[in-house]
Amino acid sequence: MRRIKLVFVSLIVFLCLLSGVSWAEGKFPFDGRIYRSRHIRDIKKTYMIKGEISHLYFHLWGEKGKIDSPKLILELPEGIKVLCAWHGMQAGGSYKIDGIISEDSGEDFVRWIIPLRKDILEKYIRKGPNKWSRSNLFIIFETGKDIKIDKANAFWYLETNGQKGKEKPLEINIIPPLGEVKKPSRIKFYFYGPALFNCPDEDIWERIFSLFDRINIKGGVRHFSVSVGKKLAKRGWQILDFGGEGWGGWAGGYWGVKNPNRILKPGLKVEDIIITLRNGKKSKNRRSICPTYMIENSDPGELYFEEVKKRVKECYWEGVAGMINDYEIAWEKSEVSPTQSCFCPRCKKAFAKFSNLNPEEIEN
Ligand SMILES: [Zn+2]
Structure with a gap:
């Protein structure tokens, strides 16, 4: 009983502190x-x-x-x-x-x-x-x-x-001033989020372009209107388009599957096809589906393929260099990425076959 009381009192004190903080900050909206x-x-x-x-x-x-x-x-x-x-x-x-x-x-x-x-x-x-x-x-x-x-x-x-x-x-x-930038001939630089090209002032827009040009950035993902994309493409930029939401939906580090039930084979539970992390635990994200399961069980023409077709249509405009699918990006701190993928028995078996290694020898 005493313990409960103590917890109760601390809870009240905690709530008071909490509301005190929000009152103080709430004055300025x-x-x-x-x-x-x-x-x-x-x-x-x-x-x-x-x-x-x-x-x-x-x-x-x-x-x-x-x-x-x-x-x-x-x-x-x-x-x-x-x-x-x-x-x-x-x-x-x-x-x-x-x-x-x-x-x-x-x-x-x-x-x-x-x-x-x-x-x-x-x-x-x-x-x-x-x-x-x-x-x-x-x-x-x-x-x-x-x-x-x-x-x-x-x-x-x-x-x-x-x-x-x-x-x-x-x-x-x-x-110090930028000076002359040595441009490597064999490496091209792209900017994932060149949102600065939304700048509404023409002259300053040109200065942003000039700075990017001098440091050798030659393209990026379209974080601006198609008309700005066309303007940059005419100047030799390679623009990758996004087009709406990624297919499958965001899975906290890569594009996963929005509705795992859509790809569930009879007799399996969603839990059975969720990615197994390096530490052996299942991901809590229900969009993170085992890639080997996807390869072995999704019919061509279904799911990804149909979604991709829709997106290519959305992304196309004259001058666009391609489209980006966040799937290829290994986000920092992502739970799952192409390099931090699934470690389930199904994936290990597929990897053993691909690499000619003994499955026993493969560590997470
Ligand atoms: Zn797997």
Whole structure:
């Protein structure tokens, strides 16, 4: 009985603490972070090349209907300019922001005020950070050729309803000018997510292209409109198209099978065809299906093939170089990928046959 009481009391204390935290934070209905990738989500440090443009990508979130006159304010050292900004996300969207102004902020710093678009925030903002929200924000900067410093402690904050949000630090490191880049002739570089080409300003768009061109990036996955894809293809870029959702559906690291019941042979349970991980345990993701089972049991014309046909149709436009299927990508930290695949007896047997090894000798 005493133990139960103690647990109960701690639970109450815990709930109070929890609600205390959310009350304190709940007063300000708008928040943001600088995002790079799913593994680097909250950036406090960035690099800018002397004499070049650079960018930052912000996730913005907050309470719908409670945000008015939203602004993002950056306190930057002299010599770094905000060139343009737009709302959008990695996979697209380009809602131009007008009226960016700067004012002297003293001590060699300049305050850049970016008036955010209330219409876009009203429409797309979500309660928490989300990479698929079109209310997110891209900002393009220019670092002067003659900038004197090599490091600065800048900061930024959000404003809504005339109230200032929390200041967030941003360490800016200035790195030497690009100079001449030696381009290897036999290696081509592609950029998975060149979302910066959603830039709504023509002149700055050209500068983004010029920078990518000088560092020898010659293509990428289409994270922009088809018309932008065509423009890049005309300039020799190889664009791979996505076309809607991947076939089969996301399986947390590769494209899996949306509905395992569709490919289940009589007498088997879904559990029997789920991928076995290196540690011998079954994946908890019901989309992760044993690849050997797929090869041995799915009829051509069914499932993948039919889905691929639909997608090729969706992806095609004049100039497209091909299509990307995330299946080939070994995502960092993925539970399953082409190199971290299935270790079930069925797969080991198939591998033994392929490699002429004794199944007993094959370790996970
Ligand atoms: Zn397997």
